[in-house]
Amino acid sequence: MKILVCISHVPDTTSKINFTDGDTKFDTTGVQFVINPNDEFGLTRAMWFKEKQGAQVTVVNVGGPETEPTLRKALAIGADQAIRVNTQAKDGYQVAKEIANVVKDGAFDIVIAGRESIDYNGGMVPGMIAALTNANFVTNCINLEVDGTNATAMREIDGGKETVATSLPLVIGGQKGLVEESDLRIPNMRGIMMARKKPLSVVEPINAAAETNSVKFEKPAPKGAVTLVAPDNLDELINLLHNEAKAI
Amino acid sequence: MSVLVYTESEQGKFKKTAFEVASYAKAVADQMGTTVTAITVNAGDSSELGNYGVDKVLNVNNSDLDKFNANAYASAITQAAQQEGAKVVVLSSSADSKYLAPIVAIGLDAGYASNVVEAPSSTSPFTVKRTAFTNKAFNMTTIDTDTKVVGVSQNSFGLVESNGTVSSEDFSPSIPSISVTVQSVDKATDKVSIADAEVVVSGGRGLKGPENWGMVEELAEVLGAATACSKPVSDLGWRPHSEHVGQTGKPVASNLYIAIGISGAIQHLAGINASKIKVVINTDPEAPFFKAADYGVVGDAFEVVPTLIEKLKAFKAQNA
Numbered sequence: 001m002k003i004l005v006c007i008s009h010v011p012d013t014t015s016k017i018n019f020t021d022g023d024t025k026f027d028t029t030g031v032q033f034v035i036n037p038n039d040e041f042g043l044t045r046a047m048w049f050k051e052k053q054g055a056q057v058t059v060v061n062v063g064g065p066e067t068e069p070t071l072r073k074a075l076a077i078g079a080d081q082a083i084r085v086n087t088q089a090k091d092g093y094q095v096a097k098e099i100a101n102v103v104k105d106g107a108f109d110i111v112i113a114g115r116e117s118i119d120y121n122g123g124m125v126p127g128m129i130a131a132l133t134n135a136n137f138v139t140n141c142i143n144l145e146v147d148g149t150n151a152t153a154m155r156e157i158d159g160g161k162e163t164v165a166t167s168l169p170l171v172i173g174g175q176k177g178l179v180e181e182s183d184l185r186i187p188n189m190r191g192i193m194m195a196r197k198k199p200l201s202v203v204e205p206i207n208a209a210a211e212t213n214s215v216k217f218e219k220p221a222p223k224g225a226v227t228l229v230a231p232d233n234l235d236e237l238i239n240l241l242h243n244e245a246k247a248i
Numbered sequence: 249m250s251v252l253v254y255t256e257s258e259q260g261k262f263k264k265t266a267f268e269v270a271s272y273a274k275a276v277a278d279q280m281g282t283t284v285t286a287i288t289v290n291a292g293d294s295s296e297l298g299n300y301g302v303d304k305v306l307n308v309n310n311s312d313l314d315k316f317n318a319n320a321y322a323s324a325i326t327q328a329a330q331q332e333g334a335k336v337v338v339l340s341s342s343a344d345s346k347y348l349a350p351i352v353a354i355g356l357d358a359g360y361a362s363n364v365v366e367a368p369s370s371t372s373p374f375t376v377k378r379t380a381f382t383n384k385a386f387n388m389t390t391i392d393t394d395t396k397v398v399g400v401s402q403n404s405f406g407l408v409e410s411n412g413t414v415s416s417e418d419f420s421p422s423i424p425s426i427s428v429t430v431q432s433v434d435k436a437t438d439k440v441s442i443a444d445a446e447v448v449v450s451g452g453r454g455l456k457g458p459e460n461w462g463m464v465e466e467l468a469e470v471l472g473a474a475t476a477c478s479k480p481v482s483d484l485g486w487r488p489h490s491e492h493v494g495q496t497g498k499p500v501a502s503n504l505y506i507a508i509g510i511s512g513a514i515q516h517l518a519g520i521n522a523s524k525i526k527v528v529i530n531t532d533p534e535a536p537f538f539k540a541a542d543y544g545v546v547g548d549a550f551e552v553v554p555t556l557i558e559k560l561k562a563f564k565a566q567n568a
Contacts, residue, residue: 164428212361214387
């Protein structure tokens with residue numbers, strides 16, 4: 001079983017979000033980059049398939065050399081090899097096209113990508129890879145079992161979950177639930193040392209064109225001060241919610 | 249070249265988001281000087297869509313589509329867009345619509361923008377405002393392809409009523425063979441889901457243990473709300489992770505969000521920021537949530553919440 005895990009290189013969840021160049025670019029000053037959390041749940045599930053079912057795990061990122069430490073971290077967690085498609089990611093479509101090309105070249109059985117990245121929140125890369133490679137597709141995936149070429153997956157739906165049966169090749173949009181938070185692995189020294197020797201190949205892009213273009217960023221308007229209500233005056237809270245906020 | 253909108257239904261009834269995306273499609277169609285066509289799947293009576301600006305409805309009635317299937321639904325929508333010559337396809341942000349949107353986009357060679365919160369600021373270039381960085385910022389994005397797919401963020405555009413009549417037609421797209429089959433659905437039918445909820449009541453670690461969730465559920469019941477929780481609560485296993493809201497959990501875009509015993513970590517606030525009115529109940533006046541909330545009560549949840557429940561019951565009885 002060959003698994004490809006797509007790794008997006010994103011600002012840490014605690015990062016302050018600021019913009020530069022006339023609000024057209026994300027300000028990376030002082031920002032620590034990490035594996036996109038939704039991708040990390042998928043990577044950790046892939047490690048489980050490696051250990052229990054002998055899967056071979058490759059990680060891929062579409063980005064410049066600055067994303068290599070994030071790929072090395074994925075290798076330190078236990079992936080066997082890494083691929084960096086050497087181009088700046090402009091939109092989800094371009095990323096999906098580049099990864100679909102890697103998928104075709106590598107004949108992967110399963111592709112796992114986070115259901116969305118926590119920076120652009122596009123939520124399109126896994127679905128587009130599936131459509132471009134004619135693979136089966138399950139997103140918001142919270143459980144995945146594979147038996148031969150058959151797979152059973154669970155997907156979160158609005159207000160519940162559903163279990164689906166499908167087959168390989170399969171693309172998964174992963175999230176928390178695929179593994180639990182407590183299953184996530186912090187690379188140990190041995191893993192970090194081994195990661196230095198694992199292959200990280202840089203491949204040239206097919207130069208897929210983006211279909212959308214980020215023009216400008218805006219920060220939400222600053223919030224007005226909170227209106228405090230005394231705990232012994234909850235009638236006032238109900239009054240405010242009803243008459244002022246019109247929320248009840 | 250109409251605007252096509254997929255209006256979702258459940259058990260023969262339109263979801264509220266269906267009327268919101270129809271309203272959005274109408275705004276786009278007005279800007280482009282064209283009409284709105286809706287596509288429904290096993291929806292029953294679709295005349296209600298006329299109240300939100302839809303001119304024509306394509307009704308798909310097919311028992312093979314009783315259970316949602318992303319590929320099959322995407323294929324039906326793609327064929328409808330091709331038949332209508334639609335240049336813009338509008339979808340909601342439900343779990344199902346987000347599942348099928350990228351497939352529709354590839355099928356139509358269309359660029360896709362998700363989480364869109366406003367009508368386009370311009371249709372040439374086609375420019376939309378969407379949330380990014382999990383609600384910590386907005387991103388103005390152009391869609392540069394001939395056909396565009398727009399995913400509208402829930403509760404962002406609202407419902408806009410308009411008087412109109414709607415014509416409806418049966419539509420029978422060819423359905424691809426289904427290779428992802430639903431085996432079972434586990435959905436609480438007596439509870440409001442976080443995605444559909446107008447009001448969400450959420451509990452954090454301040455509630456001390458899962459045995460204390462009775463009052464959260466009771467408050468939710470009084471308000472017709474969904475229940476949710478913070479990340480530590482789901483990590484501790486006090487509540488199922490389907491209730492976890494925040495940056496790595498579910499996003500919340502309700503009209504009212506009530507946080508009980510949640511301090512307001514940056515990741516939590518990011519996930520719930522799209523809610524219109526936020527109320528926090530917490531013993532610690534320094535909790536960061538007070539900076540993000542509209543209304544706050546500094547007090548012990550174990551005293552405040554039961555009192556609030558009683559007072560809300562009285563209020564509801566009076567205003568029923």
